[in-house]
Amino acid sequence: MSEIVTTDSYDVGVLRRFNRSYTQRIGVLDDSFLGTGMPLGTARLLFEIGTQPGTTRALRARLGLDSGYLSRLLRRLEREGLVAVVPDPADRRRRLVDLTDPGRAAWEELDRRSERTARTLLDPLTSRQRERLAAALAEADLLVRAATVELGVVDPRDPAARAAVGAYFAELARRFREDNVVDVGAAVAADARKLAAPHGAFVVAVSDGEAVACGGVHRIADGVAEIKRMWVHGGWRGAGLGSRLLRHLEGLAAERGLGVVRLDTNEELVEAIAMYERAGYRRIDRYNDNPNATHFYEKVL
Amino acid sequence: MSEIVTTDSYDVGVLRRFNRSYTQRIGVLDDSFLGTGMPLGTARLLFEIGTQPGTTRALRARLGLDSGYLSRLLRRLEREGLVAVVPDPADRRRRLVDLTDPGRAAWEELDRRSERTARTLLDPLTSRQRERLAAALAEADLLVRAATVELGVVDPRDPAARAAVGAYFAELARRFREDNVVDVGAAVAADARKLAAPHGAFVVAVSDGEAVACGGVHRIADGVAEIKRMWVHGGWRGAGLGSRLLRHLEGLAAERGLGVVRLDTNEELVEAIAMYERAGYRRIDRYNDNPNATHFYEKVL
DNA sequence: GCAGATCTCTGACTAATGTCAGAGATTGTG
DNA sequence: CACAATCTCTGACATTAGTCAGAGATCTGC
Known part of the structure; x- marks a missing residue:
C-alpha cells in the first residue's frame, strides 16, 4: 500500500559521498578507544555495557555479535574485573551484564577519550561553523533514525x-x-x-x-x-x-x-x-x- | 596565534551522538561490499582504485594502510585478474595501479550494491525528508571535510x-x-x-x-x-x-x-x-x- | 659515478575477528 | 513429567587485519 517512490539518485549520491568522507575521517572517533590496551571490539563492548547495561542478548543485538564471540569478550572483561555477569533472576538462562566499579572507571576513561577526540575534531572550526555542523548533524541524526x-x-x-x-x-x-x-x-x-x-x-x-x-x-x-x-x-x-x-x-x-x-x-x-x-x-x-x-x-x- | 576557543560541549555531544547512531546503522553501507566473496578490506581497496586509480602511495594514504599489507592485497587482486600494477614511467620505484576490464566489472558490481543499500536506506523517507537529509548531509560533509x-x-x-x-x-x-x-x-x-x-x-x-x-x-x-x-x-x-x-x-x-x-x-x-x-x-x-x-x-x- | 634516500615487496609474525556445532542449564507447554 | 524450545558457553577452527625488519630496485644530489 505504501506508495512506490524511487529515491532520487541525487540524494543517494549525497548519502554515499557523505558516508565515504565521514567513515574515512570520523571513523577515527572509534579509534579513540585504542591505546587503552584493549582491542577495539572489547573497548566498544565495554562502552556499550556502560551506556546501557542489560542482558547479553540485547548487547548482541545492538553490536551485531555472534553469541560465542560475545561470550568470549565478556569473559575477558570479567577476568579483568571490569564487568559482572550474573544470571537474570527472571529467566536464569539469560545473563545480566553490568560494570563493576573498576569497570565504571575504565568506561569513564573511554568516554573522556571519545570526548577529547570529538573536541579535537571540531576545534579547527569557528564557533559559527560548529553550530552549523551541530545543526546539520542533529537533523541528519533524526532522519537517519527515522529511516531505520x-x-x-x-x-x-x-x-x-x-x-x-x-x-x-x-x-x-x-x-x-x-x-x-x-x-x-x-x-x-x-x-x-x-x-x-x-x-x-x-x-x-x-x-x-x-x-x-x-x-x-x-x-x-x-x-x-x-x-x-x-x-x-x-x-x-x-x-x-x-x-x-x-x-x-x-x-x-x-x-x-x-x-x-x-x-x-x-x-x-x-x-x-x-x-x-x-x-x-x-x-x-x-x-x-x-x-x-x-x-x-x-x-x- | 590561532585563538583558543573551547568547543562547546553541546556540539561535541551532538557529534558523538550522531556518530554512534550513524555507525550503528549506516556503517552497514560498507557491509554492502560483503557477499562478493571478497573480504571487506580488499573490496574497499578495489573500490578505491576504481574511483581514482594512481600510485600505490596515494592509495596507502587514502586508505591508511601499511605498505606491506597493501602490497599483499594488491597481489591478491592481481592474481584474480582484477587490477594491473605497472611501474610508474616517471619514477620506476613507484607502481601505478588501475583496474582491468574484469576489475571494472567487479567495481561496477560493488557500486551497484552500495547504491542499492543507500537507496534501501532512504526509501522509507518521504521525498521531502530525503531532501532535508541530503541538505543536512551535504552541509555536514563540507564542514567535516573542512575540519579535517x-x-x-x-x-x-x-x-x-x-x-x-x-x-x-x-x-x-x-x-x-x-x-x-x-x-x-x-x-x-x-x-x-x-x-x-x-x-x-x-x-x-x-x-x-x-x-x-x-x-x-x-x-x-x-x-x-x-x-x-x-x-x-x-x-x-x-x-x-x-x-x-x-x-x-x-x-x-x-x-x-x-x-x-x-x-x-x-x-x-x-x-x-x-x-x-x-x-x-x-x-x-x-x-x-x-x-x-x-x-x-x-x-x- | 657513488652515497644516501626512497620505494615496493617478501617473510615471519601476532592478534583480532568471525563461524559453527554441540554441550549443558533452564524454561514453557501439553 | 516428558519434550521441545531457548539461552549461554566452550572448543575447534578459518580468515582477516595489522606490524616490523630488511632485501632489492631505483632515484637524487653532489
Missing part, C-alpha cells in the same frame, strides 16, 4: 507492545489530566483479542531496542477497519514516523480485505488531526461511544 | 605545493583571461628561495591527498612579512578554509618575529577582499610593483 526504524507486527502482549501501550495511556493521562488511572493490563488483554490475527494486527516501531511508536488495526464491520492506539514517542515527532505507521496500518487493513478505515481522536490532539487530514482522512459523524473522542475520521483506501 | 583538512608547511618544490601553485596560476589566468602563460616552474623556483626557511614558509592544505588550498609567507623588510600565493580550491569556498589558512600564515610570521603582515590582491577578487577585511586587514598604499595587484592590505598582529 523497524515496523513490525507483534502480539499486543509482547513486551515492546506493552511498553508502547503504557506510554500511550500515560500520554493521554498527561494531556487530559485524568485522574482515573487506566488499567493497562486490562487494556492489553482486550487488545490481545481484537488487535491480533485473524481480524486485526498490532504494529510496534522499534529503534535501538526501544518502542518509539505503535498502532493497531482491527475489523469493526464488514469491509470496515478501525485504527486504535496510535502513539508516537515525543522525541520522534516531526520525523514522519506517524504517517509511515499510518500507511503501514492501512496496508494491513487492505491485506485483510477491509477497504474503509476509521479512527477517532480528540480535538486537543491537533498534530494528530493535521496528520490524519494530510493522509486523506475525512471527518465523519460519531461512530462509537468513546467518551474521550470528539472527532471521527474515515478514509476509503 | 591538514595544514602543513612544505617546501615549495614539494609535489603538493607545485600542484597548488599550478592551480593558483590557472585560476588567475581564468579570472583575468590572460594569454601570457605563466611559467609555473620558474615561479616555483623563485618561491623555493623566498617562501622557505629561514625567512619564509609555504603552507599547503591537503584533503584526501589532494591540495585544496595554499599560501606562502616571507620577510620583505624588518619586522614585515608578506603573504603570497593564497589560493583556495573552488569546491572549498565557504568552508572557512581561507580564514584558517590566513591565521596559520600569520602565526608563522609571528613565530619569525614579524609583527606586520602585508598582502596584495586584485579588486575583482571580491570574496578574497571580504575575507581579508573580516580578518582585520586594512587597506594601505601600493607597496610593490605587482602589475596584477590593485589593492594592498596590512595587518598589525
Whole structure:
C-alpha cells in the first residue's frame, strides 16, 4: 500500500559521498578507544555495557555479535574485573551484564577519550561553523533514525507492545489530566483479542531496542477497519514516523480485505488531526461511544 | 596565534551522538561490499582504485594502510585478474595501479550494491525528508571535510605545493583571461628561495591527498612579512578554509618575529577582499610593483 | 659515478575477528 | 513429567587485519 517512490539518485549520491568522507575521517572517533590496551571490539563492548547495561542478548543485538564471540569478550572483561555477569533472576538462562566499579572507571576513561577526540575534531572550526555542523548533524541524526526504524507486527502482549501501550495511556493521562488511572493490563488483554490475527494486527516501531511508536488495526464491520492506539514517542515527532505507521496500518487493513478505515481522536490532539487530514482522512459523524473522542475520521483506501 | 576557543560541549555531544547512531546503522553501507566473496578490506581497496586509480602511495594514504599489507592485497587482486600494477614511467620505484576490464566489472558490481543499500536506506523517507537529509548531509560533509583538512608547511618544490601553485596560476589566468602563460616552474623556483626557511614558509592544505588550498609567507623588510600565493580550491569556498589558512600564515610570521603582515590582491577578487577585511586587514598604499595587484592590505598582529 | 634516500615487496609474525556445532542449564507447554 | 524450545558457553577452527625488519630496485644530489 505504501506508495512506490524511487529515491532520487541525487540524494543517494549525497548519502554515499557523505558516508565515504565521514567513515574515512570520523571513523577515527572509534579509534579513540585504542591505546587503552584493549582491542577495539572489547573497548566498544565495554562502552556499550556502560551506556546501557542489560542482558547479553540485547548487547548482541545492538553490536551485531555472534553469541560465542560475545561470550568470549565478556569473559575477558570479567577476568579483568571490569564487568559482572550474573544470571537474570527472571529467566536464569539469560545473563545480566553490568560494570563493576573498576569497570565504571575504565568506561569513564573511554568516554573522556571519545570526548577529547570529538573536541579535537571540531576545534579547527569557528564557533559559527560548529553550530552549523551541530545543526546539520542533529537533523541528519533524526532522519537517519527515522529511516531505520523497524515496523513490525507483534502480539499486543509482547513486551515492546506493552511498553508502547503504557506510554500511550500515560500520554493521554498527561494531556487530559485524568485522574482515573487506566488499567493497562486490562487494556492489553482486550487488545490481545481484537488487535491480533485473524481480524486485526498490532504494529510496534522499534529503534535501538526501544518502542518509539505503535498502532493497531482491527475489523469493526464488514469491509470496515478501525485504527486504535496510535502513539508516537515525543522525541520522534516531526520525523514522519506517524504517517509511515499510518500507511503501514492501512496496508494491513487492505491485506485483510477491509477497504474503509476509521479512527477517532480528540480535538486537543491537533498534530494528530493535521496528520490524519494530510493522509486523506475525512471527518465523519460519531461512530462509537468513546467518551474521550470528539472527532471521527474515515478514509476509503 | 590561532585563538583558543573551547568547543562547546553541546556540539561535541551532538557529534558523538550522531556518530554512534550513524555507525550503528549506516556503517552497514560498507557491509554492502560483503557477499562478493571478497573480504571487506580488499573490496574497499578495489573500490578505491576504481574511483581514482594512481600510485600505490596515494592509495596507502587514502586508505591508511601499511605498505606491506597493501602490497599483499594488491597481489591478491592481481592474481584474480582484477587490477594491473605497472611501474610508474616517471619514477620506476613507484607502481601505478588501475583496474582491468574484469576489475571494472567487479567495481561496477560493488557500486551497484552500495547504491542499492543507500537507496534501501532512504526509501522509507518521504521525498521531502530525503531532501532535508541530503541538505543536512551535504552541509555536514563540507564542514567535516573542512575540519579535517591538514595544514602543513612544505617546501615549495614539494609535489603538493607545485600542484597548488599550478592551480593558483590557472585560476588567475581564468579570472583575468590572460594569454601570457605563466611559467609555473620558474615561479616555483623563485618561491623555493623566498617562501622557505629561514625567512619564509609555504603552507599547503591537503584533503584526501589532494591540495585544496595554499599560501606562502616571507620577510620583505624588518619586522614585515608578506603573504603570497593564497589560493583556495573552488569546491572549498565557504568552508572557512581561507580564514584558517590566513591565521596559520600569520602565526608563522609571528613565530619569525614579524609583527606586520602585508598582502596584495586584485579588486575583482571580491570574496578574497571580504575575507581579508573580516580578518582585520586594512587597506594601505601600493607597496610593490605587482602589475596584477590593485589593492594592498596590512595587518598589525 | 657513488652515497644516501626512497620505494615496493617478501617473510615471519601476532592478534583480532568471525563461524559453527554441540554441550549443558533452564524454561514453557501439553 | 516428558519434550521441545531457548539461552549461554566452550572448543575447534578459518580468515582477516595489522606490524616490523630488511632485501632489492631505483632515484637524487653532489
